[in-house]
Amino acid sequence: MSTYANGMAPLQDDSDIEEEALVADYKEQVQYEDGLDDEVASMSMAQQPDDIQSRLAQAAQPLDFNAPLEAKFQSYDAYCSLFHFILNSEGPVDLEPPSYYWAWDVIDEFIYQFNSFSSYRARIARQGQTPDEAQMLRENPNTWGCYSVLNVLYSLIQKSQIIEQLGAQKRNEDPAAVAGDYGNKSLYKMLGYFSIIGLLRVHCLLGDFSLALKTMDDIELTKKAQFARVMAAHFTTYYYVGFSYMMMRRYGDAIRMFSHILVYVSRTKNFQKSAQYDSITKKNEQMYALIAICVAFHHTRLDDTIHTALREKYGDQLLKLQRGGPESLPIFEELFRQACPKFISPVPPNFDDPESNVDPIEHHLAIFMDEVKTNMWSPTVKSYLKLYTTMDLKKLAGFLDVKPDELRSWLLVNKQRTKQLRWSDRTLLEGDLVNVSDLDYAMQGDLIHISEAKVGRKLVDWYLRNLSRTYN
Structure with a gap:
């Protein structure tokens, strides 16, 4: 295993056998997504018959990007109903999830809709140009509320005893012995596990980067980890861990996280033709931009694949970043806007005073640019x-x-x-x-x-x- 400049080594690589196993998992994931019922996929959760299996399947389906506000409210109500059923039934629900990948898709889509709705609501409040929608949002401040989303994720983790199970695995003990009635059910275990990745993402979106990393205490970042079996989960985990490190000024660690997943994905790119391919491609581009930023602060030798891609993508921009000075400032700002998460506010916006609403992205950009100017x-x-x-x-x-x-x-x-x-x-x-x-x-x-x-x-x-x- 090679060592980079400043003694920074890449993350521990695993055997080719483990990598081949992950490739097989990705192929299976593609087959699962390709085999989804088109009729079910085209319907909203609120339109499903009162059949729990149909509701489980639909919970993993993306909501149309241009869905009207009423559909976003209905989707929230449907998620609340589903999670209430799973978490508050008398005893564990005796249901098998549609697949292993379903659990990630549910948590991923749940957080995506929360993020999208929060950004949409904040934009409506700042612009003040659509009074009907603004009034509807004003009257429903708790819809897709931050507390509700966090409560679901923490409840799934607690109910599944997943923290205790992961701790037992680290000690080479039987996780079933500490799983309890709920944790021994695959439905709860898988939802609880991916809820930890979900918390990493939500806390990062809220700007609490240390808490985001703290949520990952019980998950090991290796190819043997359960999240690595799902390409989108694998990518999402390293993106948010790396971004949190960058905002905490731990640039060497951020580079290690971004480099690891980018190199790994480049080896398996032929198996990424899944329904989430566009999202993965976007995150791929974002992480290259973030590596360019981090290398400007922390000079180090990169993997040849990443170094070549950086030179092709950014060229003169990369040289200006590394030289510093005033001419580097607009480049830092452009790359940050391009690559940062869509930050959200933990509280509903003020519709009565649009000018008082601070754009969370602009807020974190200002913090980041203060650091850039310090190092300029x-x-x-x-x-x-x-x-x-x-x-x-x-x-x-x-x-x-x-x-x-x-x-x-x-x-x-x-x-x-x-x-x-x-x-x-x-x-x-x-x-x-x-x-x-x-x-x-x-x-x-x-x-x-x-x-x-x-x-x-x-x-x-x-x-x-x-x-x-x-x-x-």
Whole structure:
């Protein structure tokens, strides 16, 4: 297994046998999706006969993108009815799910409709141009509410005892011993498992990136994981984990997540002709944009396949990102808009005061661009520092045409940013604190002492101890 620059290694790869098994799963998934009843697929959940098997099948069907607002309300009511039946019946429901892939499709479509409805409602509130729809939305603030969606996901996890089952598997114990009456039913076990991936996604959409990663404590990111059997789930998991890492400024870990899934998908692209192919293709493009952003902050060697694709897709843009400076700002903004999730607000918008409603995407873009501006001069400053072993702060400020105090603040912030957590084999929020820069420096008064990072702290300390003897 090769090691990238800065000691960053790709995620642990599994055997060819396991990869072939996943390819077989993807083929089976395509056959399952191709075999869905067209008549059932064309009907909304609200139009189904009162037959639980039909409702189960329809729950996994995408709602038409141009469906009217009434259909979105009906879909929400149908999901509420279905989940109420599954969660609140007397004892576990004795039903077999249509397939393993059905469980992911249900959770995926449930969250997609929640996300789509929330974005639509916020847009109507900000524009204030459709009074009839605005009034309907105003009168139904709890429809597709954040609390309702989170309550369903957490309830499915709790009911299925899936956390306890995954913990038992890690300890090489029998998960059935801790599954309980509900968790031993495949319907609950599969819905509970994919609800964990759903929580990762929802918390990321709400902007709580640390909680998003925390939800994944009990799921291991390997090809042996259950989510890896479903291509869309596999892709979604790595996208949201990687994006959460990026927003937490753990760029090395973000690159590892994006690189792993992109390289893996490139090997299995002939088996992605499923109903979710368009969604996977879009996420594929988004992750390339996110890798371009992360590499600008965290220079590292990429897999040849990804490096070639980046050069083909972005070319001069990638060079401008890595050079930094004001001309890189619009490129960062463009790529972020293109690649970020469709963030949503946890509360309904204010229809009475449209101007008070903040666009969640613009909010997170502003936070991200603050980070970009903080690092904007990093490549330029680094190029100067590499020429010296010691340098006067005021002299460097003159080169950059900035005030010495501003430069001092930037250097202190940048020094702190050279230390990042790197995930190893523990939970996603944990990691080892490592130096991610090939340059190290220390300041005393107006003097900057520079050393190669591989020499490390000892050389900088030596400079400080011998300051008077060396520079007087």
